[in-house]
Amino acid sequence: MSTALVATRKGLFTVSVDPAGTPTIGEPAFVGVPVTNAVRDPRDGALYASLDHGHFGVHLHRSDDDGASWTEIAAPEYPPKPDGVVDVNPMTQQETVWATQLAWTIEPGHPDEPGVVWCGTIPGGLFRSDDRGDTWRLVESLWNVPARAKWFGGGYDEAGIHTVSVDPRGPGRVVIGLSCGGAWRTTDGGATWEIAASGMRADFVPPELAGDPDTQDPHRLARCASDPDVIWCQHHCGIFRTSDNGDRWIEIEQAGPSTFGFAVAAHPDDPQTAWFVPAVNDEVRVPVDGRFVVTRTRDGGRTFDVLSNGLPTGASYDLVYRHGLDVDASGEQLIMGSTTGSLWWSGDAGDRFELVSANLPPIHSVRFC
Template sequence: MTDRAWAATRKGLFELRRRASGWQVERLSFVADPVTMLLPPDTSGHMLAGLSLGHFGAKLQASDDAGQTWREVAAPSFPPQPEGAEGPAWKLEQVFALERAGDAIWCGSIPGGLFVSRDKGESWQLDETLWGDPRRLQWMGGGNPAPALHSICPHPTQAQELLIGVSCGGAWRTTDGGQTWGLRAKGMRADFMPPELEGDENSQDPHLIVRCRDQPDVLWCQHHCGIFRSSDNGATWQELQAQPSSFGFAVAAHPHDPNTAWFVPAIKDERRIPVDAALCVTRTRDGGQTFEALHTGLPQQHCYDLIYRHGLAVDDDGEQLMMGSTTGGLWASGDAGESWQTVSAHLPPIYAVKFG
């Protein structure tokens, strides 16, 4: 059972350890600095953290000893922007996703860029094929000022295959390490578009896409307009209905069971708070045919916590979950979400949680 986790927050990176009495904060790094994303340590102890330092810009820090010490490394950067180029400024605003795939580390950014490192994050290369695709110019920011590449789903057995999610730019897949890309959002529905464009694959707003590790053809998506599942590696998507809401940002896929996934429902659009001000996690164990609302241990009155897209994590066994909110609530479950324990009610706003 995993005994270490991290919470990336607006005021630093919190390392947590599971003790006999429960999860406890063991170390705080980057005190008072916003940490937008982290990559947990590999077997050698190497990990990365993305920081957003206001007018100092987006930065990247690396650790070679599982977070005991840190050093700044080169953050991903875009090439000079040609005069008159369409779209958002070619400037790194935020490190929004970090994932390992074999000997590579992939980074997704705002504005909608995908970068790869072959030297553990010491240097980065922009995927120029995706960035140069004319369809990218149709992407829009949704809730961000620029498009956000937030989901990176490596294929566990196909080293050159990757599926990504973009708000608002749909889902894309490469099978040759990023040399070519194709849209992969057929069946998603964007009800904020004119009716004739509701099914346009390049206009979809997936909030997060995750893959079942042991059954990689199964993907789950929490979309702005609902919950979707694919059983054919993203070739087609089927919409699912959940109560009390199909809106939200976070989703976690069981690493072994392709029929199990967890979501955190909220009221849509302008409000973005839990339904009836009661926090719950919804779980399906039958591929999305039915959903259970799991409440035990979570606040059920006067709760206005929202869970960001990277604020829900499941460990490699599929039994432990951790969830962090916009108002600094952090909860853990050791029984696949049946019950929850409060780790802290007063951390800074939490952007991401990861087991490691």
């Protein structure tokens, strides 16, 4: 039996798939409430969910009984902006409000640092908890990097951290991805940070700025667990891969129908294998020719399989958000949810997909647990 958390615009669903491949969707939690992200902490089994109430702000909840009950925990809160500090979004020329607009991703820390949980937010702050989310503190070393003056929103008005990739080689080594502000790396638990986006390319700025690592828009980063120097990136302007933990990103220029998309999943054991869900381009965020497919490379990005077995045969306009695709620890099971509320599962690395539901709310995030 495998299980996944499916965070949607109208609640959090749990999907179970039995050994025969038959899926079951459980009763939703937080029904009617937008759930941005949900994850299980493999160290203690706790579930975390971030809710975006819209009217009533961002609130985080934790469950210690597999979702039977939830307890509200603290939400990340920014400190007061110091007097005299000018913090202007370069794109909007509006003052950035130091307040959590979205808890975009929650990520358990390294197994050797129990209790540590990371939270990436909009407007661009990374938060760390040392007590399972009971308290949070802004990682000021990242918030205060001079390059933040160049960050701007991608999809939202303000910049946001959507990926916190914990390096399995030891605590304190983390790579984050943010839209728009590139990728950043720490090796000392967040005390210091360095940009890790060289080689990425942006076509939404003048050509002379295309290579500026500080303004890249990686939509999502996915690391190979067994070869942690390998990280895949679905970027706003294409697909990139690093084999040196972000020292240098290499662009993959061909990937089936399109290199535009939001989601990426990395095989946990094979650094040559990753999955993507393409759409036309920035201006037309629908499948190419209305044909919804998944692309998979098994040779480091040199060639791609175009996977469609079990996916819609007619015109389809599903888009998969950046947290909408996940692979399990075996590298064989995939789960994928779309903006039109369709959810698919695969038990054979995408050779065939099974439709779990076509009638869920728009799906923000899926995660095996």
